[in-house]
């Protein structure tokens with residue numbers, strides 16, 4: 326594998342799906358499209374996303390999460406004991422129905438259109454979560470590949486719905502044990518298979534510190550909020566470290582943002598990473614993939630001994646950030662980080678939820694192109 | 706047309722205790738006070754039933770019409786919010802003016818179907834023309850209805 330250039334460029338994972346793929350996803354959910362037929366449409370979509378990334382000049386490619394319904398619920402198809410449940414089905418079962426309804430209203434989506442992976446049995450890997458997908462990408466590119474996975478805290482928190490999960494796991498802490506097993510096994514196989522970068526998405530960590538009275542996402546809604554965010558953050562850190570502990574020699578990263586489900590910046594969480602610094606410093610991961618293109622994220626902070634995957638374009642706004650603007654952001658980060666610790670990426674995926682892209686493929690591509698030009702101009 | 710065909714009857718009984726019970730045909734349901742501000746209030750209020758009935762008129766109407774037009778709607782879901790002109794008038798707060806009724810009702814209807822946007826649009830138009838509660842209430846309140854097609 327060729328050495329990476331300075332300021333390696335990746336995406337955070339997801340890419341907008343074609344109409345054809347969205348329809349195929351829907352038909353597969355309804356059971357009217359065979360697995361083979363779906364894979365044929367999805368293969369084509371992944372190849373297209375790969376070409377776009379290569380043309381733009383991205384250094385580590387992803388499969389654009391094209392096969393996934395959303396960035397975490399896809400695990401339901403791969404795990405025993407986990408079933409997809411639409412938010413409509415959850416309306417009756419969540420602990421705090423009033424805030425759940427408020428969240429749905431803010432999302433401006435019908436409750437049937439979003440699914441949550443919910444624990445309804447003992448959780449075990451029936452199939453690998455992303456190994457097959459990695460193999461497919463590797464077959465069709467020479468570039469190193471990044472694989473994104475939902476983090477252990479997100480999975481534990483979002484999958485645990487007391488009314489159906491408690492029969493199998495008395496508490497979410499009990500469920501976490503099996504989630505750690507699943508993700509450790511998966512990470513090992515991905516690394517053995519040659520994944521250059523495994524990124525865990527933990528978007529709900531910000532909710533723990535910023536949501537006093539604010540909207541929570543549905544991913545956290547199944548469980549009533551705990552009083553003390555510090556306790557919950559310690560729990561999250563311990564889960565992540567137990568998963569990544571064995572892979573310190575590999576490039577494992579954590580992506581943390583403030584939500585990617587709306588184009589309306591005003592409805593998304595706001596606040597610096599500052600309240601998370603002590604926790605993030607404790608994570609045994611090589612890279613933190615963080616959003617900084619939105620002013621809601623505040624100033625760039627320094628994290629000890631870590632690479633920073635610096636967010637330099639905002640996936641949610643239609644305006645394409647100029648090369649100059651992106652260079653300025655990189656230069657700001659270089660005041661805190663040595664160049665070899667700096668990676669570049671958009672703030673988040675361009676379509677964390679398949680039926681809710683935050684931008685078109687065309688705009689996403691133009692953003693990546695400018696990112697590449699900016700990085701190239703700063704490389705020696 | 707005979708009188709029975711255009712008239713609907715029900716009886717509602719209160720016994721001094723909440724909730725009241727409404728009886729119609731072979732069915733019954735219970736109703737709490739006209740309106741309540743306490744989110745923990747244990748019964749469904751009359752206002753909530755009225756709003757629920759309007760939303761059901763819309764989503765049910767769409768399903769019936771689409772069935773007639775032989776287009777399958779996979780999912781129809783409505784989100785409604787109703788705003789009173791002045792809820793304090795109902796409470797009898799001294800000095801409060803304004804009428805106690807609904808000022809506006811906003812309804813967003815999400816529809817998923819394999820049909821085209823045009824076909825779904827025709828069903829929506831027919832529902833607007835034919836739904837009984839929509840056509841009653843639009844004479845009395847600002848009714849803001851929006852339909853969104855979702856893949």
Ligand SMILES: [Zn+2]
Nearest residue numbers: 582585673674
């Ligand atoms: Zn994100």
